Amino acid sequence: MKFLCIDCDEVMTFAERELPGDGTLAAVFECPDCGREMAMLTNPMETKLVSGLGIQVGGRTVPDQPLELVRSSVTTGDEQAFADLPLTAGTVRWSEAAAERLQGVPGFVRGMVKKIYGEYAVERGIEEITPEIMDRARQDLGLEGM
Ligand SMILES: [Zn+2]
Secondary structure (H helix, E strand, O other), X not given: OOOEEOOOOEEOEEEEEEOOOOOOEEEEEEOOOOOOEEEEEXXXXXXXXXXXXXXXXXXXXXXXXXXXXXXXXXXXXXXXXXXXOOOOOOOOEEOHHHHHHHOOOOHHHHHHHHHHHHXXXXXXXXXXXXXXXXXXXXXXXXXXOO
């Protein structure tokens, strides 16, 4: 399966893939020439079909990120703070570096990615998302290499 940029007659390259965990799949492709992006969405049934055929959408064209994870640096917050300020995916703070990194995610999936990290943080009582938390979430949620 390939996508072509009609204007440039170029094969679009894989830019980003997300598996939100609800069975849907989102893949973003980019034209190497003009930079135009397009996204493909599949519903759970289509995702299953694609997986069943053994097709790796986009392949592993994104190199693995170096492991920046430092487990001991992760703060989980204490019970008291948790009680005073109920955390939701929407109230979790994003450090400047983490927010900057989020901007690197294609706009199409950014909201979804932000929600995934937000919910990850809430489940663990993490009040601020940092790049280290993002790395840890990627690993824990099996998003590594996608
Ligand atoms: Zn193009």
